[in-house]
Amino acid sequence: MVGRVFSHRAFQPTIAAGLMVFALFAMPSIFDATWIFNFTQMAIYSMVAASVGMLYGRVGLVSLGQVAPYGIGAWVTIRLAFATDIPYPILLAIGGGVAAIIGLLIGLPALRVSGLYLALVTLMLAVGVEVILFRLKFANGGPGFNGLALTMSDRAPVPRPAFAEGDIAYFRFVVIVACVIFMLAVAFLASKPGRAWASVHQSEPSALASGISVTRYKLMAFGLAAFMAGVAGGLYGAHVQWSIGVDQFNRQAALFLIAVVLMGGIGSLWGALLAAFFATILLPFLTQNVIGHQFWNDFALTIFGIGLMINLIQTTRAMDKKGLLE
Amino acid sequence: MIEITDLSVQFGGVRSLDEVTLTFPGGNCGLIGPNGAGKTTLFNVMSGFVTPVAGRIRIDDVDLLDIADYRRARWGVRRTFQTVQTIESLTVYENVRTVHEHAAEGSRAERQDSVDDVLAFVGLSDVRDKVVRTLSQRDRRFIEVARAIVGEPKVVLLDEPAAGLPEEETDHLAQIIRSVPERTGATVILVDHDMSLVQACCDWTAVLDFGRLVAAGPTADVLHDERVLAAYVGDEEA
Structure with a gap:
């Protein structure tokens, strides 16, 4: 995988800005409410996908645990949104911050293991977080630590920011936040940490010989990736608003996430957008608008699985060519 | 001056370095020996990748083994690798800047000036902004050297820097290596199987064989030492 490094170079600011302007001003008049809902989910999911792509593509860390900070960010932001009047952008930062702390904890085993073992360890941690979230459940307007309503009539939707209560306004808000997160990722990739990560990915001995603290930069990568996923989680809560479960944050979601990220490509931030497109637009499009049957939903997932297998076979061959499998 | 005292490294049942005591006097020094002699192991100990079972290394009255692995580069120990390990996804400038x-x-x-100076010194200014994966193996070799000498290194460990280079490029590399001590004040230790390169660059050379020091001294004398010849071509009595 050494030749395929997650890069900021292909993410030209002009194209990104053009895309953002299109999303903010053209898409709401082109697509109906259902698709705006799906595109909102795509913008959210692209941040999580970017966090996985950055870890894997830039630092060489195969984490299957990115759904954990995604879920933690969602839980913290939803709970605080019900309990406080903190402005929503700050809530997102808090949710991302708490997720980053958990991300650092997930990153600790990364200092000892790598490759398949890291994937398994991070998956186990994700399962642990899934169990905790399942027990806690997501706040829905009630009292207490969990914020769970005692009766159905007490349930309330997750509040959205006052300036983005409608679906279209919220879509625009999510797009702007996603752009900020992508710019944050680009800023890191193009600066000292990004170069250090590329060096660690290429060769840890070489990174050490360059004066790079491999431990510190791996932890930094886990922290940033978790922050990105945590912010996405915070946006997810106010996006869905009602009856939020752990479906987005469970082990199946973890495997699905890595599958679509590999399908989208780990070579650049565009791959994250493509992965999110596969997961949140293409799949609903195939199942709802073209094929229209649950069977074809499973069929589409099978196609994703086949794509993942092809990707892994190609990766193995590439590694074999480079003599990395000895 | 680099003082190595009773240095031993053990990998399972194999003694890669066996009570090596050696003093590199400074300037350009050669370190030669057959495959498996322990040359790269010594570099790996100095870089912090391998922990010795005994011994110590003192540079400028500092015990190198007391310094954490990633701090050794900052302290002044730099190196290249037998297999080129440049960062393929970054530009030449970024590769050197990272170090x-x-x-x-x-x-x-100051960093930009320093990096640009080094790139000019090794002849890579023309490809400064090219991504490394698009460059030749020759360019990668010189990028590694640039990474090793940028800033103010105290010790530069060059592990077979001429491997795979054509003769004219080896001559260019020799010119660069000869100039490094004067340019940076660093002690250069050159490991290479190309004896003409070692002769061209190094005034002083040490020879290892099976993890033990065989000979050390002025390069011309060492290369004609019978023990060295025996190490390379085999001892007839053995």
Whole structure:
């Protein structure tokens, strides 16, 4: 995988800005409410996908645990949104911050293991977080630590920011936040940490010989990736608003996430957008608008699985060519 | 001056370095020996990749083994690798800058000047902004050397830097290596199987064989030492 490094170079600011302007001003008049809902989910999911792509593509860390900070960010932001009047952008930062702390904890085993073992360890941690979230459940307007309503009539939707209560306004808000997160990722990739990560990915001995603290930069990568996923989680809560479960944050979601990220490509931030497109637009499009049957939903997932297998076979061959499998 | 005292490294049942005591006097020094002699192991100990079972290494009255692995580059120990390990996804400038920003002092402007100076010194200014994966193996070799000498290194460990280079490029590399001590004040230790390169660059050379020191002294004398010849071509009595 050494030749395929997650890069900021292909993410030209002009194209990104053009895309953002299109999303903010053209898409709401082109697509109906259902698709705006799906595109909102795509913008959210692209941040999580970017966090996985950055870890894997830039630092060489195969984490299957990115759904954990995604879920933690969602839980913290939803709970605080019900309990406080903190402005929503700050809530997102808090949710991302708490997720980053958990991300650092997930990153600790990364200092000892790598490759398949890291994937398994991070998956186990994700399962642990899934169990905790399942027990806690997501706040829905009630009292207490969990914020769970005692009766159905007490349930309330997750509040959205006052300036983005409608679906279209919220879509625009999510797009702007996603752009900020992508710019944050680009800023890191193009600066000292990004170069250090590329060096660690290429060769840890070489990174050490360059004066790079491999431990510190791996932890930094886990922290940033978790922050990105945590912010996405915070946006997810106010996006869905009602009856939020752990479906987005469970082990199946973890495997699905890595599958679509590999399908989208780990070579650049565009791959994250493509992965999110596969997961949140293409799949609903195939199942709802073209094929229209649950069977074809499973069929589409099978196609994703086949794509993942092809990707892994190609990766193995590439590694074999480079003599990395000895 | 680099003083190595009773240095031993053990990998399972194999003694890769066996009570090696050796003093590199400074300037350009050669370190030669057959495959498996322990040359790269010594570099790996100095870089912090391998922990010896005994012995010590003192440079400028500092015990090198007391310094954490990633701090050794910042302290001044730099190296190249037998297999080129440049960062393929970054540009030539970024490759050298990465070492400078982690292992050397200086402001942003000083860093840029320093990196550009080194690139000019090794002849890579023309490809400064090219991504390394698009460059030749020859360019990668010189990028590695640039990464090793940028900033103010105290010790530069060159592990077979001429491997795979054509003769004319080896001559260019020899010129660069000869100039490094004067340019940086560093002690250069050159490991290479190309004896003409070692002769061209090094005034002083040490020879290892099976993890033991065989000979050390002025290069011309060492290369004609019978024990060295025996190590390379085999001892007839053995």
